[in-house]
Amino acid sequence: MSSVIGEKLRISIFGQSHSEAIGVVIDGLPAGVAIDEEELLAFMTRRAPGRGAHTTSRSEADKPRFLSGVADGFTCGSPVCAIIENTNTRSKDYSNLREIPRPGHADFTAFVKYGNFHDIRGGGHFSGRLTACLCIAGGICLQYLKTRGINIAAHALEIAGVSDRPFSPVKPEITSVLHSEPISVLDKNAGERMMEEIIKAKSDLDSVGGIVECAICGVPAGYGDPMFDGVENILSRIIFGIPAVKGIEFGAGFSAARMRGSECNDAFFMDGDAVRTKTNNHGGALGGITSGMPVIFRAAIKPTPSVARMQESVSLTERKDTPLEIVGRHDPCIVPRAVPVIEAAAAIAICDMIL
Amino acid sequence: MSSVIGEKLRISIFGQSHSEAIGVVIDGLPAGVAIDEEELLAFMTRRAPGRGAHTTSRSEADKPRFLSGVADGFTCGSPVCAIIENTNTRSKDYSNLREIPRPGHADFTAFVKYGNFHDIRGGGHFSGRLTACLCIAGGICLQYLKTRGINIAAHALEIAGVSDRPFSPVKPEITSVLHSEPISVLDKNAGERMMEEIIKAKSDLDSVGGIVECAICGVPAGYGDPMFDGVENILSRIIFGIPAVKGIEFGAGFSAARMRGSECNDAFFMDGDAVRTKTNNHGGALGGITSGMPVIFRAAIKPTPSVARMQESVSLTERKDTPLEIVGRHDPCIVPRAVPVIEAAAAIAICDMIL
Amino acid sequence: MSSVIGEKLRISIFGQSHSEAIGVVIDGLPAGVAIDEEELLAFMTRRAPGRGAHTTSRSEADKPRFLSGVADGFTCGSPVCAIIENTNTRSKDYSNLREIPRPGHADFTAFVKYGNFHDIRGGGHFSGRLTACLCIAGGICLQYLKTRGINIAAHALEIAGVSDRPFSPVKPEITSVLHSEPISVLDKNAGERMMEEIIKAKSDLDSVGGIVECAICGVPAGYGDPMFDGVENILSRIIFGIPAVKGIEFGAGFSAARMRGSECNDAFFMDGDAVRTKTNNHGGALGGITSGMPVIFRAAIKPTPSVARMQESVSLTERKDTPLEIVGRHDPCIVPRAVPVIEAAAAIAICDMIL
């Protein structure tokens, strides 16, 4: 039941990197949700390889084809299925990966779990390419949420140690995210310096990681449930579904561990007739329930494990240590492309919560 | 459906701080699991108030009473229910909390969600006291996991900025955790300095937070599922069910964001006939599936929001800004007591994964 | 995960016939639902042994004790737990049942599944006594549904071949059910003849079964979902959770199999501004979605398997055919007591659907 998530809105993702198609079924959207396919495609383009720069050689035709659930531009109430055909799946030989697992990838664990039946080509179901399916579902959710007054935006808060300006936690500058740049940032200069670091890593046959910050604005107070269905529970479960995410924190997050209570507690005040908090260390949820303040979280993205340098691995058949050199061009930093994926995953989680 | 979690092992937690009892139903344990009630009680004592020091005045009789599912010391195959009676529930007046929500607590969001029906006494269902139920279920899971060769231990990695020695990520010194100390640590001196900081905060009418590190050893490779049912997804969802947790990270976690791929990738090597990794930046899971290496994670705990200092809040009926002073003695640091709760939650998640 | 059901309203049932207590957790009720404990007790009394006549010797004190979730007579938003303490659990020797399984009971299958760990006393978790927990949860749901204009009633449509008058399928005479009689029926005379058959069976050391008909009135059109979450799917799954149910049918049910389409199709007509059907062969649901007409279903109840006659069984240890005589007094017909249980289960299912 690995690739199904959600209670009221149920998402089922399928496909391998080199299967005939990848896709997603979205079950639970109400009838009458308008789907702007142009806007969806524009959103998905932010995730496509090539963005951020210098990436995998494969050209993707990521335009989703809707098989069901949409009629005349609106959801009809039955499950939406959209697929992306995998054209141009190179027939190159992947048997090496079956033999010698790539460090940092799922080759080894997939071998343990699925044996030689694992579809190793391009990473199979573990491929980052599958995040395109998250973007289809999430892109639709983002459009729906907008009609409910909820906006979600993310940016690269940090890449290779270079920091962007953070969102204002109490009033996120959502409209100021520069999505048109190669890297979605608030501060254009930071984006440029990040790009320099990415290029430097690439020339070193290496890769870099980073941190994505995401803000969800406009969720009314009172959504989410205490204990296991709170805002943090639901968001963290889906965010860790994105390959390479190694950590998540809400509001003050890990820095809260070093605060004193008097400093960490967010003072309430009346903002007109609305109860608000002066700071937002709680990150928009108290006891798992939304407070009406922006939900703010950050996700740590590890550096792309596919690096061209010689690495240490093992031969699974010969059971001995074996060096591994990964050939081909690889994306030296997936953080820029992870930004819309984080937005998409957050949108799916929020939809499930408010439907 | 807030307080139910799990697929194969389903945990349902109930109770409010001042209801007649709190408790848990554990559905899905196989028949024949031995339950050592002495060991369970010893485990639960590590969570009880008083541990760590200077805590809430309420004395708790936390001995669980098994209502069902256990016969002659073994699970019988039907759901286990255990409760803790809430004796000594003081009848003090809590109406003030309904009027003026405490910053950092769920009073406000509970009011939005449940209105005046919310059982505000002692925090209701949001009370940290409910973690005793997690400890019952988790304590049983810990005993079961031990029979499967799986051991789980946590310690206070950091409190008020004072750091304990971290677990060795490739071979956690699980047996070396000093659970007999007021604070579970690896380095006794660190524990003493932590305690000094806690006492200092208390004398300042304030509180401090920290970080708990947890290691899960002995899970064979191949458990967990890609995408949404991976090790990180399952663990993070339950860990955020513990009040005050604001972040979680696996393996290298947020520090992976600053590494290069060549540094972050864990080299495989043959350790006898077993495939292992030289480092453990991946934290025991690749593609959501266990690698056979220890699963290592850290959770950030915010400082206790109940501080005796004057705070800013609002009157929910008069709709105006209102100062708030919380009277009574409070635990200036819940991190020591959170250590066994983290172990318990991890044990529940791992049981659900391997059953 | 056997004893947990529901999506939005999640019910978790626990207990064995002779465990310390049996009970139920109800997770997902909104805050502010009024619970009339007197009315609940009156409802539960309809299920209690003694009703219908001549039943098991055990006297039950079935008054539920609320451990959580209720404050001042209203749900507070957190999970409701109610238990019934098992006082007077006789210490008689049940080892015989472990050795020689009773035909028609779950002794054999429980042995296969749980081995000697199964709590065989009184049937353990398989005991009809557990339906008291369904009645607690369902009784609360019935009270809640009434506030939403939804009424549910059942009656013994048939016992030992004696038929009661059926509900009018288009306008059920819900108020005319004679719940005060030993057997809930529409036609008092039918009830008397049923009782005669029950007494006759009892004097023959035997038992009889029957059919319960249930009507759910007032559910607005548009609830339920096509395919697997339709009205029939949800109701049938929970109704088969009641021991001894062997079949369920909706509307015309099995008799529809012998109709022609022109006869089975229910003609639509305008009833004022409402669309209604002249007949109700569809049983209130089309495509899984409520039509606004009463939801009508019937459940077949097999005769009580505990009969005093000598029966054929096997010795599980000696692996040979062995006769079995069950001693003690037994209820010769559980159908009268099953009527409120069916109402309760239906109420839980409908609540889950409309919340």
Next chain:
Amino acid sequence: MSSVIGEKLRISIFGQSHSEAIGVVIDGLPAGVAIDEEELLAFMTRRAPGRGAHTTSRSEADKPRFLSGVADGFTCGSPVCAIIENTNTRSKDYSNLREIPRPGHADFTAFVKYGNFHDIRGGGHFSGRLTACLCIAGGICLQYLKTRGINIAAHALEIAGVSDRPFSPVKPEITSVLHSEPISVLDKNAGERMMEEIIKAKSDLDSVGGIVECAICGVPAGYGDPMFDGVENILSRIIFGIPAVKGIEFGAGFSAARMRGSECNDAFFMDGDAVRTKTNNHGGALGGITSGMPVIFRAAIKPTPSVARMQESVSLTERKDTPLEIVGRHDPCIVPRAVPVIEAAAAIAICDMIL
């Protein structure tokens, strides 16, 4: 979440009668399950229109196209998605159906739920055509179950009042089902008389229903869980997902309601070293758990609601009574085609139970 079912094996069905494609995602199959596409196609042909005779004019190209999850004829461990493209979707005008709902169909309830967004063409997601997706998933499950020694077969036990010979409940003559005949029966003569009745109904511009009996042989004792995850619960929930099913019964079913306990109880005996029952009134499950005897159930199928006779309906816009005449050719009896669908649904449920 209407069209998703299963816990360990999760099936997600999508598509409308006239959408670009219909299909199914199967999440949870282990890696290494062999899929014989020829055998699958042969199985699906038994469901295809034309079988049984004289059916809808639309010619279907029901060969499934596997988009994911299968590599070199074996499942690879990741979700399987298979679709059937909807070629030849006639562009005829369906607006009449939106205006005047067909009696016995879901047009009215879909209108209430989805408004004018409902994809009314060909019945949309409510179309019997969607059962082809059940057959894809179920056909694969049938192949997998065979490797585990489990066989499933169904036949038309009754059509228009004409009865086939029933399965022997203790030793089903599974191999003797005449699937090659237009109607799957045990008794060829019964099948011929059924066909005569179908033709007669057709010439009367009418339709007929029937009963399908299904046997599941080879499930070892001990599967299924008490209360809500028992054999009957799981099977009934999915079987009611098949359009036109109005009732289900297990073992003796409704006739058990008229038996005495001494007659209904199935005597245990030793059959070599196996515990078996002499009769099978319990239908293969006691307390929800398989007994090792065949699981036997029957499903009632109502007559096809699409009949060519003039019917009474309403105009949803003019809010007045309006006659309706459905034009075009229709299948006068879907029971023959329902036989493999019942087998498919049963296979999915059993797979979910034993995985």
